[in-house]
Amino acid sequence: MAFGLSEEQRLFDTSLRGVLAARVTQAARQAAAEAAGDGTFDAVLWTALTELGLPGLLLPEAAGGAGLGLADAALAAEALGYHAAPTPFLSSAVLAPLALRHLGDPAAQAEWLPALAAGRMRVAFALGALAGGTGSCTLRRDGERLSGEVAPLVEAGGATHALLALPRDGRGEGLALLALDAPGVALRPRPGLDRLRPLAALSLSDAPARLLPGDAAPVLDAGRVILAAETLGAAQAMLDQAVAYAGQRRQFGRAIASFQGVKHVCAEMAAWLEPCHAFLRHAAAAQDAARAGGVAEARMLACQVKAHLDEVGRDVARHATEVHGGMGFTELLGLPFWFKRIAGNRQLLGGPERCREEAAMVQGFAA
Amino acid sequence: MDLALSERHRALQASARDFIARFGPLSPPVGGGGGRRRPDRKALDWQALLIEHGFAARAVPRRYGGYGAEPDVLDAAIITEEFNRAGISLGIQGQGIRMLVPTLLEVGTEAQRERWIGPTIRGEVIWCQGYSEPEAGSDLAALRTAARLEDGQFVVNGQKIWTSSAHFADMMFLLCRTEPDRPKHLGISYLLLSMDSPGIEVRPLPTMTGHPTFNEVFFTDVRVPADQIVLGRGEGWRVANVTLKHERMLLGDAGKLMHRLHRLRVLLAETRVDGEPLLAKPVWRDRLMRLQGEVLAAKYHQMRLLGEAARGEESGLGLLVVKYYGSTLAWRLAALAVDALGEAGLVYEPHDDLAEDDAATAWYADWMYDLGLIIGGGSSNIQKNIIAERGLGMPREPKIQSGA
Numbered sequence: 001m002a003f004g005l006s007e008e009q010r011l012f013d014t015s016l017r018g019v020l021a022a023r024v025t026q027a028a029r030q031a032a033a034e035a036a037g038d039g040t041f042d043a044v045l046w047t048a049l050t051e052l053g054l055p056g057l058l059l060p061e062a063a064g065g066a067g068l069g070l071a072d073a074a075l076a077a078e079a080l081g082y083h084a085a086p087t088p089f090l091s092s093a094v095l096a097p098l099a100l101r102h103l104g105d106p107a108a109q110a111e112w113l114p115a116l117a118a119g120r121m122r123v124a125f126a127l128g129a130l131a132g133g134t135g136s137c138t139l140r141r142d143g144e145r146l147s148g149e150v151a152p153l154v155e156a157g158g159a160t161h162a163l164l165a166l167p168r169d170g171r172g173e174g175l176a177l178l179a180l181d182a183p184g185v186a187l188r189p190r191p192g193l194d195r196l197r198p199l200a201a202l203s204l205s206d207a208p209a210r211l212l213p214g215d216a217a218p219v220l221d222a223g224r225v226i227l228a229a230e231t232l233g234a235a236q237a238m239l240d241q242a243v244a245y246a247g248q249r250r251q252f253g254r255a256i257a258s259f260q261g262v263k264h265v266c267a268e269m270a271a272w273l274e275p276c277h278a279f280l281r282h283a284a285a286a287q288d289a290a291r292a293g294g295v296a297e298a299r300m301l302a303c304q305v306k307a308h309l310d311e312v313g314r315d316v317a318r319h320a321t322e323v324h325g326g327m328g329f330t331e332l333l334g335l336p337f338w339f340k341r342i343a344g345n346r347q348l349l350g351g352p353e354r355c356r357e358e359a360a361m362v363q364g365f366a367a
Numbered sequence: 368m369d370l371a372l373s374e375r376h377r378a379l380q381a382s383a384r385d386f387i388a389r390f391g392p393l394s395p396p397v398g399g400g401g402g403r404r405r406p407d408r409k410a411l412d413w414q415a416l417l418i419e420h421g422f423a424a425r426a427v428p429r430r431y432g433g434y435g436a437e438p439d440v441l442d443a444a445i446i447t448e449e450f451n452r453a454g455i456s457l458g459i460q461g462q463g464i465r466m467l468v469p470t471l472l473e474v475g476t477e478a479q480r481e482r483w484i485g486p487t488i489r490g491e492v493i494w495c496q497g498y499s500e501p502e503a504g505s506d507l508a509a510l511r512t513a514a515r516l517e518d519g520q521f522v523v524n525g526q527k528i529w530t531s532s533a534h535f536a537d538m539m540f541l542l543c544r545t546e547p548d549r550p551k552h553l554g555i556s557y558l559l560l561s562m563d564s565p566g567i568e569v570r571p572l573p574t575m576t577g578h579p580t581f582n583e584v585f586f587t588d589v590r591v592p593a594d595q596i597v598l599g600r601g602e603g604w605r606v607a608n609v610t611l612k613h614e615r616m617l618l619g620d621a622g623k624l625m626h627r628l629h630r631l632r633v634l635l636a637e638t639r640v641d642g643e644p645l646l647a648k649p650v651w652r653d654r655l656m657r658l659q660g661e662v663l664a665a666k667y668h669q670m671r672l673l674g675e676a677a678r679g680e681e682s683g684l685g686l687l688v689v690k691y692y693g694s695t696l697a698w699r700l701a702a703l704a705v706d707a708l709g710e711a712g713l714v715y716e717p718h719d720d721l722a723e724d725d726a727a728t729a730w731y732a733d734w735m736y737d738l739g740l741i742i743g744g745g746s747s748n749i750q751k752n753i754i755a756e757r758g759l760g761m762p763r764e765p766k767i768q769s770g771a
Binding site (some may be wrong): 003004243246248254255257258259260261262264266267268270271272274275276277280281282301304305307308311351352353356357359360365366367 | 632644647649652653654655656657659660661663665666667668669670672675680684685688691692748750751752754755756758759760761762763764765
């Protein structure tokens with residue numbers, strides 16, 4: 001584990017960031033935020049990312065994927081977070097592919113993996129039942145049919161399918177995957193805090209679903225690492241913007257960046273963020289290595305890296321906004337897109353308290 | 368840590384475990400109180416054993432008395448992790464070993480390396496650092512202690528302050544002004560001098576820990592052979608920056624943080640309140656887990672930096688944040704420990720340099736000593752200036768116009 005990037009990773013990162021810088025403009029974010037209200041998404045961006053192979057990153061080459069690992073996916077997530085990109089990467093390129101790879105039978109894999117790799121299948125998710133979620137979930141299972149309500153459904157804009165965690169008391173825990181155009185499925189877009197990650201409420205009435213039984217912890221943990229990577233990218237973007245803004249904004253006859261009060265806040269943000277890069281790389285690599293042993297260590301790292309970036313991200317989001325003064329509070333510079341992305345990530349797949357408690361359990365510190 | 372270790376690294380891990388199992392009982396006690404005593408016989412023997420087996424001075428070349436392994440980040444991390452987990456001493460950690468030796472390896476002459484590296488890594492020669500002065504603290508380059516060349520010797524006059532270990536050190540690496548006519552950063556030289564030299568007076572400074580740790584050092588016509596200069600006259604600031612780079616790593620050392628986290632976990636598991644261990648109480652557990660996340664970030668960050676250093680890459684911002692991050696985190700780890708000790712921990716009985724402190728006193732001493740480390744080696748406020756200006760490229764504070 002060298003903590004640096006391989007030559008392939010460097011090239012991939014550069015080309016991804018190039019595409020994002022060109023396409024994810026402030027106007028594109030604004031348009032995606034407005035489109036979220038009617039359940040659509042930035043299909044042009046998703047097509048561009050599909051050309052780069054993002055949806056199939058974690059899928060085997062036989063299914064049209066790139067056969068890469070979570071270390072590569074985390075790198076992509078960091079870049080997506082840096083640009084506050086409106087894409088269903090977490091669910092469609094990480095959670096659903098891993099759920100099918102770990103828990104799906106060969107028939108389910110053959111049916112869905114190629115569609116995922118091609119970017120045609122986009123999956124919204126509601127996994128609160130796995131991770132102490134506070135959302136509503138009244139799902140009941142009857143054979144391979146589901147009924148009930150679940151909200152919030154996340155990354156719902158432009159989704160074709162949904163990945164759901166079944167509640168423990170709803171006759172069997174585990175995951176289920178269903179097509180949103182199946183009979184008995186009703187999807188209602190809901191306004192969200194982070195309008196670049198659209199939400200919906202899902203009602204099911206005897207809707208056909210494919211069950212994915214087994215231990216879903218590896219899927220959950222991979223998602224946590226991806227959220228941490230996104231938060232790291234987003235927080236880094238906020239710090240970079242704060243430093244740049246402070247260099248331009250003049251008060252009392254000089255750039256505010258020359259005041260220690262401003263400098264010290266930026267230095268603190270850098271001191272919190274900088275060590276997160278290596279932590280994240282290691283936690284992501286641990287997921288890839290977990291199957292060769294070290295499962296408990298990989299679980300602990302995934303929980304702790306999510307919790308840690310939830311905390312660091314919140315502090316950076318606050319202070320970077322503050323350095324911008326009133327401009328940070330307005331939507332004129334677009335800063336709230338990053339602020340809300342970080343705020344939303346904190347609550348998904350288990351907040352920091354939940355993640356720390358799971359980390360304590362896998363280390364035997366808690367019953 | 369077990370992830371994806373190569374065959375060679377697994378072998379090192381196995382040999383560290385084997386060493387600990389065979390020799391662990393010979394380890395001197397670990398932890399508590401900062402570097403405030405000369406290594407005793409037990410510590411010296413332990414250090415020799417560590418070097419012989421490649422667990423100390425591992426990457427110091429054999430011709431200077433080290434083990435002579437290729438520098439390898441993961442080697443160092445594996446050794447630190449195994450020793451910390453077993454609660455076994457990693458050997459002597461003073462300013463000589465952690466700061467002067469790497470400085471000499473980087474910029475010393477062959478003769479200087481041959482003369483001082485061996486005895487230093489063995490713990491036979493203890494060093495102190497002559498940097499800060501009463502009027503040159505955060506503004507270190509304003510230092511006034513002067514040396515003039517006279518008959519092939521530097522003659523030193525002046526005063527240093529906050530000098531850790533000076534009361535038992537054998538040698539000092541000293542910053543002094545040898546070129547009074549040159550601009551302040553360019554008039555400084557870096558000398559190596561014996562603390563036995565006539566004209567040196569060491570006065571201990573009482574501090575809040577109650578342990579003798581800091582001193583004032585006075586120089587009156589102290590003579591230093593001219594070849595005991597590192598690099599040349601006026602190049603002392605450059606050498607000091609080499610040393611400071613290593614000091615920043617030392618003061619933010621993740622190995623210390625990991626070891627302290629381990630001790631803290633044991634303390635929370637062993638401290639029982641209302642019939643159950645503190646670790647079983649969610650409020651205490653969450654405080655520990657939050658610190659664990661911060662320590663993990665420091666741990667992997669340090670591995671990244673060591674890797675970059677081994678490859679000869681500049682770490683820039685990554686290196687600049689280490690002292691601030693690590694020293695404040697170390698203090699907060701000790702702060703949770705003193706909270707866990709509660710009112711029983713208020714009995715505070717610091718011993719002189721020879722006796723071991725009880726556990727509660729040691730935690731409180733760590734907690735207070737670490738505040739000293741937050742201040743020393745470039746205080747947190749100075750670190751933040753450095754991070755912002757050198758790391759983030761933010762502008763310096765405008766100079767005050769004098770005579771207004």
